[in-house]
Amino acid sequence: MHHDPREHVAHLVGHLAHYLPAQGPIGVFIHHNTLHAFENLPFEEGVVAAARLYGTEPFMSEAAYRRDLDRGRIQARDLDTVLAEEPNEPIIAGLDRRTLRRAMLLPGVREFDTGTVAWRLAEGDLATSVRPLAARALFDLCVKRSSDASEERRPAASARPLDNIVHPLLIRLCANYLDQGMAYWPMPNRALGFLGAVRELMSQPVFFAPHGLRGVAEAFRRQNGQDATAVLLSLLQELQVEDTEEFLRDELLALPGWAGLFHRLEEEPELAPYQHVRASLLDYLAVRVTLLAVATNDGDEGELPAVGAQRANPEGARLARAALLFDALSSLNFTADRLRSLSATDFARLEREVQACDGMERRRLFHLAYERRHETEILSPIAQHRGEAVTLPPTDEARPTAQVFFCIDEREESIRRHLEEVAPTVRTFGAAGFFGVAMHFTGIDDAHGAALCPVVVKPGHAIAEQPHAADEHLLGVRKARRRIWSQISHALYVSSRSLVRGWVSTALLGLFSLAPLITRVLAPRTAGRLRERLHEAFFPEPRTALAFASQEKVAGDPHHELDLGFTTQEKIDRVSGLLRGAGLVRNFSRIIVVLGHGSTSLNNPHESAHDCGACGGRRGGPNGRIFAAMANRPGVRAGLKAMGIEVPEDTWFVGGYHDTCSDLVELYDLDALPATHQGDLATIRGQLDRARALDAHERSRRFEAFEESRDANLALLHVEERAEHLAQPRPEYGHCTNAVCYVGRRDSLRGLFLDRRAFLVSYDATVDPDDTFLKRQLGAVILVCSGISLEYYFSFVDNEGYGCGTKLPHNITGLVGVMNGHASDLRTGLPWQMVEIHEPVRILFVIETTPVRLEATILSNPYNANLAKHRWIRLATLDPETGAVHVRRDHGYEPFVPEASGTPVVATSMDWYHGKRKHLPIAKIAAGAGKH
């Protein structure tokens, strides 16, 4: 408790800000655990606590789990396994908790609520159930003996009528203040901060005060230039607030999206994409509470009475409890006589146990079983497969024809697998897509540089793309023409929205818009190609190199305090770090491709969410490119050799980029490729082209709009069109299928169809005796993958509460986020179109090491240790020597017993997935097993 009230309020707000969404401006989308603030609680408790606070759902609905039970996605044995791990105790003679709960899950009880139970008893399904005399007797006895208890009611979201008055104005103020250049007039006085700017503005005299806010101008004028804390303190007094914390929390959570953005921009002002604004959460609160006080004084109760506030209904509550008891007892074949014979204490205990297994508890148990089935379906084939391929590493291995690095992203799993199927002599690796090169990168077409590395890393080096000396004039032409194009486009944008210029551009020039309108709607791919052609014709593209990538470090950049380029030693560190981390220390092929990734799409405010998370929500092409350029340096090769990594002289690295939306694969700096390697390049280029078409084909199996065909090239056309389509709300499914993360040698899992559901991190425990690289890998991988997994989990289980609902009414605001329609909270989280085929499971890490080594590594990182301890992630190990699988449980690592059913074997991936839309179990792909 702070004695100074000013400090107290500031402290409270700082503390409560943790409950706000951590999403910044939407142009750079970083996946993170939506419930990061609850990670200090065990998962199942945390989600329920959050559900209570936000009025959201912690799990899927019980009906959804029951559907999964019906279709075999959850099995009875999973429920048994889960219940066996829960504490058990006897309730009454002949009945223990486990038996009771088992019966309440399967065959199960119905859900009853106070509002409808009476009707259901009178003329609904309950009436049918109690028609038999015996059932009737049991039910009546349940009603008679049931005790009264207060029902717990969740706060109704719209029980705050004054919000209807305050929000329209407040939202407009927030949007205009944080606007990054969409409104023609920027908000005046933004330098004064939010409170100052709003105060200046709202103090203006008006003809009609806003509805329900009479006196708002005086209220702001009366504040006399006080700062936000002082304003808040006096308002708290004026409103006679008793519990300050509760009051402030409710005020913050009334519009969590806007409040959260103020908070994020206060913490990191540089997140604002184009215009820095002074954001302060205290300012926001001061404005909000001022408006609230004015609305309170005005006394107008808002447009509509509060909806959703339920009347107390003690009889309904009692009936609902009795009905639940009845269902539970019926499923145990209890008779009325047996119930009647129970003593009062026995009955009380029984009733308590039944009521304790309420809807929330049943959903928790169902969810655990749901995840348990997933675990079994993943680990069984892995254990089996590993049991068959025990000769790892393969002896007298032939030299691979090529080695290709991809990002660990689960979306790259399919293209890797297809590449391995197309070219059995190619080996693939997975490494976090910034490839260990954290940098501030500026391309020739970029206005500003951007950090291409995980958000937790602050880059210390700047890299700029520069034209070859011979092409410098081309760059000049390009820049000048692009500037002109930008000026014209911007002028057209502005003028079409203004009055007089708008008259010219609509009345006189309007008809000219017909051609782009028709082509972009009816032939998006052609329109895209045409635009590209025009681009190429008008903006000549110079050949470029990454400046300082292949030279020595020159000097520090005084503005960003960044070093320009990397020294030879820094280059050696980065290259060796990546190679050793991935376990690639010998048997290098003649050509090694390093592919960064990203995603391009239109009509998609969430475009950045599909980019590379390891590159800070941006496209990772430059990282692959610079890594290759570094690794080709003779000085670096010499350094590697000194470290014992002998890269043959005839090995050449090529950087590249894979677009996960259009499945484009682009390779860089091919003019530098030695003539001797042209053949190798042609081979791998051809193999990559085939693999990307097959990848597009595998992805298209999920899209209903793709008419089934075995022709992979048609699928490639289809995904290219999706990327260019203005009307396409799901250009790609993104991380929608993520569920597993494998850290280990590719060879242990090569040839398994993982359905684009597994992040694949290359790591070789046999060359990492002291777990240095495991620590490094897990430090980044767990943070990134758990963030993705949990964001998808929450956006799926409550898409309106944690996600941002359907994309269709989304309306971009101020270039910082999306609203629903014209005045809503800023919507955070993922839209339904991105998560609709997701299976909400906590991510299952399968790590190729021993339990002892893993535990020590996990514990050495406090963040990871906390996630593991509180079960926000699931962990399993795959022994690098024996192939034995262990699963981490609360009490320690438990040997995994695979289920007996064999893994299906098919010739190619296409044979397995073709014609199927749903998630597929793991299968063995004969073609993908590879040749060693």
Place this chain on the structure above:
Amino acid sequence: METSAILLCLLVAAPGLAFLTLSLSWLLGAELPEHWVTRLTRLTFAVSGGAFTALVVILAMQGEFRVSAHLGDWFRVHHYTFPLVLLSDSLSLPMLGLTILLTSLIAAFSKTYLHREAGFLRFYLQLHLYFFGALLVLAAGSFDLLIGGWELVGISSVLLIAFFENRTGPVRNAIRVFATYRTCDIGLLVGVFLMHRWADTATYSDLFSAGELHGTEAIIVALALLFAASGKSAQLPFSGWLPRAMEGPTPSSAIFYGAISVHLGAYLLLRAEPILLASPVSATCVVLVGGLTAMYGTLSSRTCSDAKTNLALAALSQLGLIFVEIGLGLTTLALFHMIGHAIVRTLHFLRAPSMLHDFHQLHSAAGGPLPVTGEHYDQWLPLRLRLWLYRFAMDRGHLDHLIDRCFADPLQRLSSWLAGPVAAPAPRTPQRALNNVAEGLD
């Protein structure tokens, strides 16, 4: 009947039939899969578009762009008849073509945009209803029939604003739009009533050829029609509903508030041009309303920082100019302006969700910050006035508050006074169910 008349009937009837087919199959419980809805939609647009093209070709060969179809009278009461007469001339033909073209583009766009959305069928149902309504407004040969189309466009517009019916925001805003529409429809009803009263007809050909309305009569009818047109085209003082209409899916915002529906008010005035221009009073009113709306629209849109509302208000300023043009008698220009504006705005709305992408491209091509906006004429204003104007514009001219205070609140008070003290609804107790239990226990 002539071929051209048949074609005119066909092109109007096609979406109506499509709507009936879809709604009947829905009512009968058939769950039509998306591709069936798409196929039927494609067929509808092929029929409408084909009929329109054929019609234009035939008329061009005849050399006279005018066709009318008399389908008899719907009903007759005393000396009042409701004639079913369609008419297409040089005014409605371009608008018909535009409507068919833009609506079919929106229908094609929505096929992808609404794919897998729960309300897919509902969306197309309402799109067909709107399409039928709009064609009816444009092809009607009398004001009586025009009202029918006018109402269909209104109701489908309201239903699409409330498309996300499980949220309070869209429903609440849709109700407000509905109320505005209904209020302004009074103008159309009164206007048509007066036409019948004073000229014994509301059929264009009779009404305009004979020059039936004169002097004060013409002014009153023209003002009534202006009232109706202002509602549909969101002119002052009814402009407040337009931003609220942005709750629906983006393609419906495009076709209603960028393209066709908001221009129907202007079309109504163009239709009634002879009455309107009969007296300088009514023409001046149209210029005044349009001019003020144009100023209002451009001011409001300047402070608007979200993509869709910004577009809606920018559209409003051009709609105001179109009204001015009509009031000044620049009919052809107004028609051109409407068509050009509808096309531009449709493309703008469809691109609205790509705005982040587009801005990013603009910025990087510019190699730095984009030119500062808002320093055009604005820089000549004193700072104090600019601040006041910003406040005025941000609050959209306090228009909603004005309507709330001067119209909605008194009306609400009046209606609650008329209704008398309302008895609080008795809490619904599960008495009956408990009685059942009690019986069982006995």
